[in-house]
Amino acid sequence: MAEATTFVYVTVIVTESLSKRFPRVTALDRLTLDIGPGVTGLVGSNGAGKSTLIKILLGLSPATEGRAAVLGLDVATSGAAIRERVGYMPEHDCLPPDVSATEFVVHMARMSGLPPTAARERTADTLRHVGLYEERYRPIGGYSTGMKQRVKLAQALVHDPQLVLLDEPTNGLDPVGRDEMLSLIRRIHTDFGISVLVTSHLLGELERTCDHVVVVDGGSLLRSSSTSDFTQTTTTLAVEVTDSDTHPDGTAALRKVLTEAGVPLIGLDGLDVEGLPGAGHILLVEAAGEETYDIVRDSVAGLGLGLVRMEQRRHHIAEVFRTEETTPDTVRAAHTASAGAAAQKGNGS
Numbered sequence: 001m002a003e004a005t006t007f008v009y010v011t012v013i014v015t016e017s018l019s020k021r022f023p024r025v026t027a028l029d030r031l032t033l034d035i036g037p038g039v040t041g042l043v044g045s046n047g048a049g050k051s052t053l054i055k056i057l058l059g060l061s062p063a064t065e066g067r068a069a070v071l072g073l074d075v076a077t078s079g080a081a082i083r084e085r086v087g088y089m090p091e092h093d094c095l096p097p098d099v100s101a102t103e104f105v106v107h108m109a110r111m112s113g114l115p116p117t118a119a120r121e122r123t124a125d126t127l128r129h130v131g132l133y134e135e136r137y138r139p140i141g142g143y144s145t146g147m148k149q150r151v152k153l154a155q156a157l158v159h160d161p162q163l164v165l166l167d168e169p170t171n172g173l174d175p176v177g178r179d180e181m182l183s184l185i186r187r188i189h190t191d192f193g194i195s196v197l198v199t200s201h202l203l204g205e206l207e208r209t210c211d212h213v214v215v216v217d218g219g220s221l222l223r224s225s226s227t228s229d230f231t232q233t234t235t236t237l238a239v240e241v242t243d244s245d246t247h248p249d250g251t252a253a254l255r256k257v258l259t260e261a262g263v264p265l266i267g268l269d270g271l272d273v274e275g276l277p278g279a280g281h282i283l284l285v286e287a288a289g290e291e292t293y294d295i296v297r298d299s300v301a302g303l304g305l306g307l308v309r310m311e312q313r314r315h316h317i318a319e320v321f322r323t324e325e326t327t328p329d330t331v332r333a334a335h336t337a338s339a340g341a342a343a344q345k346g347n348g349s
């Protein structure tokens with residue numbers, strides 16, 4: 001009988017119908033996830049349930065229902081063992097202002113069980129890795145937001161964890177600081193082989209950094225897939241044609257013919273076509289398969305226009321969601337979830 005209740009975990013993070021209900025708010029609603037090694041982005045708007053999930057994964061907050069495991073350890077029974085193997089960078093400012101980065105990170109290393117010499121050595125290495133070596137003896141109170149975020153990252157890494165959970169590490173950073181932090185996060189995995197779960201409320205910023213993206217809304221899973229699947233679920237062709245005497249607006253003529261042929265066209269409104277020369281004359285065509293290329297070629301030839309370009313564009317993650325929002329059910333589900341989350345947040349703590 002004991003075997004029947006054993007929950008076998010093979011991935012870095014797994015959750016099964018995980019729920020967390022506060023008296024007036026459902027922060028997580030039957031969330032089922034399976035996250036492998038690498039860098040994973042956990043994306044959701046404010047109040048989506050990201051921090052709640054992290055606290056449950058660390059064994060700091062019990063789930064109301066369902067179960068979860070981190071590195072094969074059940075969060076309900078093995079919180080301490082999980083925290084030995086996992087680093088955590090909290091979202092909010094929690095650093096003591098009167099001590100230096102070195103003192104603070106050494107302290108955290110000692111708390112994680114490292115002996116004094118190893119703690120000092122690891123601290124020096126980690127502060128160098130996050131780019132704080134020069135300033136390591138200055139009191140943290142005088143640091144910029146970016147430097148404080150780096151101290152928080154260093155203390156999460158100092159005990160050489162197998163996994164780090166980073167809660168909104170780019171919060172409060174300017175665009176340059178954001179880029180530097182995202183590169184650092186990527187290197188945590190490429191240089192040290194440490195898996196990363198990083199949260200953000202900005203869908204676009206994780207696509208360069210993450211191998212896999214999980215999107216949550218109102219405590220529920222909206223989507224979980226590899227970054228490339230997000231951006232390549234469909235191929236968009238950028239098509240540019242010349243005008244002719246017969247068709248003074250070649251683009252409009254082609255749009256009409258393609259629409260009549262049933263080829264889906266994407267509106268350019270709001271899409272980033274900067275950098276595409278002649279963007280005003282470009283049609284974005286949803287390519288269903290090889291036949292779409294043939295239809296475009298034949299239509300252009302049939303109109304007697306010149307084909308200037310027909311090239312593939314990758315989707316950005318945010319565009320994928322904008323495209324999906326044209327599906328009424330998706331819109332309704334997403335909006336209902338957002339409205340629920342907003343209402344809950346308003347009523348909440």
Ligand SMILES: Nc1ncnc2c1ncn2[C@@H]1O[C@H](COP(=O)(O)OP(=O)(O)OP(=O)(O)O)[C@@H](O)[C@H]1O
Nearest residue numbers: 022025027046047048049050051052344345348349
């Ligand atoms: N201790 C608590 N008591 C009551 N409600 C809570 C508590 N912690 C979180 N919540 C609520 O649960 C929901 C999810 O919060 P959570 O902090 O997990 O969201 P988040 O995605 O991390 O967003 P943010 O980035 O704004 O923190 C919110 O509605 C929040 O108000």
